[in-house]
Amino acid sequence: MRIVLVLIVLVLSAGCGGGDSSDSAPTTVPAGKPADIEVFASEYAFAPPFVIVEKPGTYTIALRNDGNVPHNLTVEGLGATDDVQPGATGTLTVTVKPGGYPMICSIHKAEGMDGEVVVYE
Secondary structure (H helix, E strand, C coil), X not given: CCCEXXXXXXXXXXXXXXXXXXXXXXXXXXXXXXXXXXXXEECCEEECCEEEECCCEEEEEEEEECCCCCECCEECCCEECCCECCCCEEEEEEEXXXXXXXXXXXXXXXXXCEEEEEECC
C-alpha cells in the first residue's frame, strides 16, 4: 500500500520568500511501511521543509513544482530529480540510513531553498 502524506496547509503558509521554515510541520513517514513522499516546490521554498522518516529503507520522493520557474530536489549525497518545469512532477528514489540529509533546490540554493530529510532508527 502506498502512503502519500500531503500537507496542503504548508503550501499556503510557505510564502514566496526563503528564510527560516523551522516553525512548519514536517511530513512523517510511518515506520515499517514503504511510502511515497510528496514535496511541493514554489518560489523559493519546499513544503514541507522537513521530511521525517521513522525507519531506514528505500523511498520515492515526488517533487511537484507549484511555482513559476523550474525547481529540483536534491538530497545531498543521495541524488536529485531532474529540473522540474512549472506544473510538472519529478521523482527521486533514495535509500536512507539513520541520520540527517540536507534537501535543496540546486537551482535556488542561494535563495535559501532548502530543507532536510531526517531518518530515525
